[in-house]
Amino acid sequence: MTRPYAVFVGLPGSGKSTMARHVAELLGLESADSDDLITQRGMSIPDIFATAGEAGFRKVEERVIIEALSSFSGVLALGGGAITSPGVRRALRGHRVVLINGDHDVLLDRVSRHPDRRPLLAEDPEANLAALRAQREPLYQQVASLTVTTDSRPPNRLARELRDRLEKDSRTIDVVDYAVHVGRHMLPRVAQAAAGASSALIVHPAVLTDAAESVQAEMIRRGIPTRRHIVPDGEAQKHSSELVRAWDRLGEMTMGRDGVIVGLGGGATTDLAGFIAATWLRGVDLIQVPTSLLGMVDAAVGGKTGIDIPAGKNLVGAFHKPVTVIADLDFLATLPAEELTAGLGEVIKCGWIADEAILGLDAVALKNPGSDALLEAIVRSISVKAAVVTEDFLEAGTREFLNYGHTLAHAIEKVENFTVRHGEAVAIGSVFAAALAREAGFRDLVAEHIESFTKVGLPVTYRGGMREELTAAMYSDKKVRAGRLRFVLLEEQGRPVIYEPTPDQIERSWEAIGA
Structure with missing residues (x-):
């Protein structure tokens, strides 16, 4: 899915279109205005108002905006009244929406220069602008995730400040047709x-x-x-x-x-x-x-x-x-430190199945909740999952690769009545999967797996004497087909495959985790 980098909203005269253009230029992106997108369809906004009234215009506007929200990747400015449409407000959920606000006199001066372009303000700009502010400001507040006040500063300077705020605000990863911020x-x-x-x-x-x-x-x-x-x-x-x-x-x-x-x-x-x-x-x-x-x-x-x-x-x-x-x-x-460490089990897993750069991140920094390394690890891990889920949302194929290490991990959790943390179980399960891969004739990555998990403080072994209980628990896993255990294994880093091991291969692999 494609989505705008940011969506600008605000009253007429707030300068949202100008700001969208400047910010887009600074970011190397395209900019667009919903009013322009409407007129590109062959009819001016005053003509639409004249023939269909405001209600007819809002229907056209809503269709155009909803389409742009799923197809335009630049900076999008919306017409001042777009947010009066419930459909537009719903469509803006999950998008980064910037409210460009401004003093009444500043906005009035701007809208009075071209009254022909603003049908709702033409007869009495001052009174009508005040009425629009009273009506729309609560709706802007509903949809906005960031508010910027326009003033006498040069637009390009304000745009630089806004660009910096947007870049610090969050990282966005698209998954199927929604976003993770x-x-x-x-x-x-x-x-x-x-x-x-x-x-x-x-x-x-x-x-x-x-x-x-x-x-x-x-x-x-x-x-x-x-x-x-x-x-x-x-x-x-x-x-x-x-x-x-x-x-x-x-x-x-x-x-x-x-x-x-x-x-x-x-x-x-x-x-x-x-x-x-x-x-x-x-x-x-x-x-x-x-x-x-x-x-x-x-x-x-x-x-x-x-x-x-x-x-x-x-x-x-x-x-x-x-x-x-x-x-x-x-x-x-x-x-708690142990919870943060446990979460790294899924992070390291993503490094093994797809993004090798995760495996090279500094282990000490990963355990610091304020570090840039942890931020990068989180964004990279989400991106790995996003790519797989977008391709296979209903787990009909490649999404199963995200279950690397999980067949044994879920069994450990069940046997231990969930007293073992999920990420800890995934670390143990991933080492077991690496041993199975070695038994299957794939590349031997057992030692590398042990190192990648232990360096962040995760366990890689499990208590002995539990093979029978763990095997029984694995047979209740969702990935069992026709009574046969299925595992995600790695031919090598970044190349997961689905494999049905023999009982002998499973038996020989227990030793890798001390079970």
């Missing part, structure tokens, strides 16, 4: 992504109550009735009873299909919140806000949702795309 100080973006929702439910564990209350307050300020729903910590929340409890809460709220679920928490929370959204009224909008490293690089990205049952992990679930994913790295500073 990675950056710092991102929590206000959640309410912006929910713009236009009739109601919202924030699903979160108790430890994140302060953050959830902050999001709730911002949503209510933007006119979205919002409630919070507290769930247990960790894997305990992924139980069918928690799903029913959430459904009951939504029933009490009478949430309609234009509502939104927000998953605020680690991977277990985003899994549960996603399944709630997928099943309520057969599917409502979902915003994922992962707060753990594991959630950011794995659970919240890709549209997989699910809960656990006694037979195994994630055996009940659905594919349900979020509107957007907002990964605020500020949360990582609050994670």
